Amino acid sequence: MSKFFSVSHNSKKSKARLGKITTAHGVINTPSFVAVGTKGTVKALTPSILEDIGTQVAFVNTYHLVTHPGSDVIREAGRIHKYSRLDIPLMSDSGGFQVFSLAQNTRKARVRADEEPLVVKISEDGVKFRSTYDGRLIEFTPEKSMEYQTDIGADINMAFDECTYYPATHEYAQKAMDRTHKWLERCIKYRKDNPSAHQFLYGVIQGATFEDLRKQSAEFVVSRDTPGVAIGGVSVGETKKEMREQVKWVSDYLPKDRPVHLLGVGQLDDIVDLVKYGIDTFDCVEPTRLARMGTIYQDGSKEIDINKAIYKKDLTPVDQNCDCYTCKNFTKSYLHHLFKQREILGYTLATIHNLRTMEKLFVKIRKMIKEDAI
Numbered sequence: 001m002s003k004f005f006s007v008s009h010n011s012k013k014s015k016a017r018l019g020k021i022t023t024a025h026g027v028i029n030t031p032s033f034v035a036v037g038t039k040g041t042v043k044a045l046t047p048s049i050l051e052d053i054g055t056q057v058a059f060v061n062t063y064h065l066v067t068h069p070g071s072d073v074i075r076e077a078g079r080i081h082k083y084s085r086l087d088i089p090l091m092s093d094s095g096g097f098q099v100f101s102l103a104q105n106t107r108k109a110r111v112r113a114d115e116e117p118l119v120v121k122i123s124e125d126g127v128k129f130r131s132t133y134d135g136r137l138i139e140f141t142p143e144k145s146m147e148y149q150t151d152i153g154a155d156i157n158m159a160f161d162e163c164t165y166y167p168a169t170h171e172y173a174q175k176a177m178d179r180t181h182k183w184l185e186r187c188i189k190y191r192k193d194n195p196s197a198h199q200f201l202y203g204v205i206q207g208a209t210f211e212d213l214r215k216q217s218a219e220f221v222v223s224r225d226t227p228g229v230a231i232g233g234v235s236v237g238e239t240k241k242e243m244r245e246q247v248k249w250v251s252d253y254l255p256k257d258r259p260v261h262l263l264g265v266g267q268l269d270d271i272v273d274l275v276k277y278g279i280d281t282f283d284c285v286e287p288t289r290l291a292r293m294g295t296i297y298q299d300g301s302k303e304i305d306i307n308k309a310i311y312k313k314d315l316t317p318v319d320q321n322c323d324c325y326t327c328k329n330f331t332k333s334y335l336h337h338l339f340k341q342r343e344i345l346g347y348t349l350a351t352i353h354n355l356r357t358m359e360k361l362f363v364k365i366r367k368m369i370k371e372d373a374i
């Protein structure tokens with residue numbers, strides 16, 4: 001098998017770089033956007049539509065898939081690519097983000113979807129909780145997270161980490177970071193004892209909003225022998241400035257020969273700056289979530305709310321400057337009509353356009369890096 005990650009060009013202006021991640025399910029040209037397909041589906045899109053958009057890679061959430069249908073069901077079905085027919089490289093998270101969001105507040109869980117399972121026990125070892133689907137006791141430990149991710153079968157996996165809540169004290173953030181580091185060692189050991197030829201593990205940098213901890217965590221995680229590195233615990237309630245600072249602090253420590261993923265970040269106006277810090281891949285729910293609310297990207301940088309009455313008679317394309325299926329075929333008026341009538345096609349057409357806008361932004365970014373323009 002060819003090398004997992006290779007860099008073809010380093011920008012002369014910043015830490016931005018052009019790379020290639022090679023997986024058993026295809027190649028990802030980096031920097032790249034990672035479409036979010038939480039439950040094994042990028043909402044409202046078929047896999048073939050996703051291919052037409054040019055989406056290179058998608059992200060699935062272990063916590064959600066373990067809750068339903070269960071990682072055993074996915075394993076028995078031939079793993080996630082076969083089960084979902086998403087025939088592109090896939091990433092899975094560790095479940096840590098959702099599990100610890102639950103642990104912070106069992107009553108009002110900050111989960112990314114509609115489930116609110118009850119946390120039963122939190123310890124140094126992990127978290128146990130009861131699924132609200134069927135009352136089943138579900139356990140997340142470093143080994144369990146790895147086992148679930150192995151069963152699901154995504155190409156890129158994340159080590160089990162504690163996503164610190166915001167705002168956390170320095171004392172707590174340090175404790176959580178130390179735990180995350182110990183858990184990384186256990187995930188690495190699990191992978192060594194249970195090799196999976198097509199799956200690649202990323203260690204996750206934590207440390208909350210504290211410069212010393214972020215740097216300490218970056219140093220530790222990068223020193224470990226994992227095929228890739230991710231930055232976690234950002235964009236959890238802090239300001240945009242704080243979010244960017246957390247990435248900037250660790251940018252000098254990031255590996256030159258391994259890919260770097262930024263977990264849960266990717267608003268249009270953040271991406272170029274973060275690419276300059278050396279980030280290769282971004283997963284973010286925003287383009288797809290906004291699309292389903294009727295918020296449509298315009299000219300690659302602005303947004304409009306298609307629900308507004310001013311679009312009722314607007315017969316111009318959804319976005320004049322876009323080459324996607326939606327913009328080539330439909331008007332703002334028609335999309336407005338679909339949203340006002342809550343027609344399912346509206347969600348599909350809006351999602352196609354927002355994801356295509358993201359893809360075009362990354363094509364542009366890769367071109368700019370090649371020309372040393374950023």
Ligand SMILES: [Zn+2]
Nearest residue numbers: 322324327353
């Ligand atoms: Zn479009």
